[in-house]
Amino acid sequence: MSWTDERVELLKKMWGEGQSASQIAKELGGVTRNAVIGKVHRLGLSNRSGGGGASKPEAKAKPEAKAKPAAKPAKKPSAPEAAKPAPEPKAEARQAATPARKQIIPAGQPLPPQPSANEIDPEALAKVSEIEKKAKKLTLMELTERTCKWPVGDPATEDFWFCGLPVQQGKPYCEAHVGVAFQPMSSRRDRRR
């Protein structure tokens, strides 16, 4: 693929819209995000500003200088995550709803809380039970830093496994489980739907 006028045009348009290089590359097809970025630079629109006279008095001379002009408007408009986790459940003392068992988990690492029939958004719970069907059902040893560490079932039984779905970046759980793990305290009180 070559950079035809049309393709360059689309590139400019998308870049101007704040699309990421990978998105643009995907849209164009036949190119990688590297190609897109390279082109963007060659076109001289690395700085997403249509301003016009993008004066660049200084450019090279300092290969080590890592200047951060900073110009990140809003790349990811999609972020249905508003409420932040208030109480990080890192505490090990969080064993609420295991029916009646000595949930003595051998692992030394902090394990996630049990679903606890607490009061959680019905929706969130529904979501959980839903995804638990798709769960990878991993064993303790199969867990990685990229797998949801939400435990399901009774540790003292064969019927015990970890969710194992892809975690939400940063978090220890998948999206669904993050939902019930980090309850916005707001919805805790006076939550009726």
Add this chain to the structure above:
DNA sequence: CCCTGATTCGC
């Protein structure tokens, strides 16, 4: 690990 853009450098 996933992602982002920035830079380099052989082609």
Add this chain to the structure above:
DNA sequence: GCGAATCAGG
């Protein structure tokens, strides 16, 4: 001019 490889951040 091109873009893979690499670098630097998040």
